[in-house]
Amino acid sequence: MTAPVTAPLADPAILAARRAALAAPHMAPLARCIDAMRRTTGRAMPDADPADGGTGARLLLLLETPGPSMPATGLVSRDNPTPTGANLRHFLAATGIARADILIWNAVPFLIHAPGARNRAPTRAERAAGLSLLPAVLDLLPRLAVAVLAGRFAGLAAPALTTARPGMPVLAMPHPSPTYTCTSPEVPRRILAVLAAAAGLLDAPRGVAA
DSSP: OOOOOOOGGGSHHHHHHHHHGGGSTTTHHHHHHHHHHHHHHOSOOOEEOTTSOGGGOSEEEEESOOOTTGGGTOEEOTTSSSHHHHHHHHHHHHHTOOGGGEEEEESSOSOOSOTTOOOOOOOHHHHHHHHTTHHHHHTTOTTOOEEEEESTTGGGGHHHHHHHSTTOOEEEEOOOSHHHHTTOTHHHHHHHHHHHHHHHHHHSOTTOOO
16 A cells, blocks of 8 residues: 655655765764764664654664665655655654654665665574664664564564564564555555554553553
8 A cells, every 4th residue: 555645755855865864962862873873884774853853762674785775865754755654654653653753774774786776685694683782873873662573584683673672572573565555455454453562561650561
């Protein structure tokens, strides 16, 4: 399924404002961290979206890899002009989780596609390299309370998350790409159910399971 909503980041003025907002207090530590990762890996890597929670996020939504169109905006965002972005806007709006509570990131945060290449799954080496970068991001999320792993490869991040944050709920859902959501009506239902469960965990009193 793909929601028929215009992608905000298709507007050059909105994209420029988002890029400028990477210097905002809730984003600057993440932007510095990601820039250091670019230098270390020598790979292209998008920033997190300043319209989301940044270092104040309580929910980490971990996708798999930046798509081939990533250089168009340079952001990991529900507002990207892609089918996956459209689906994310739909699902997240339906569950009502505040943007300030969310950070969207990728298990393999760097671009793995050659220019013009089609989307592909990350190799084992790429998955290992990507997951090795996750702890640095987690260190910048002091309020993190729940993680949602979207897709099979993102699910491989579960051990790193439980090691870094013992006892923190880690939920798994299908990836929101139309490649998966169009295969069965059950897939969108599962996505909505997991995001609703995550919302319930955020709303639950501290120390009380939803």
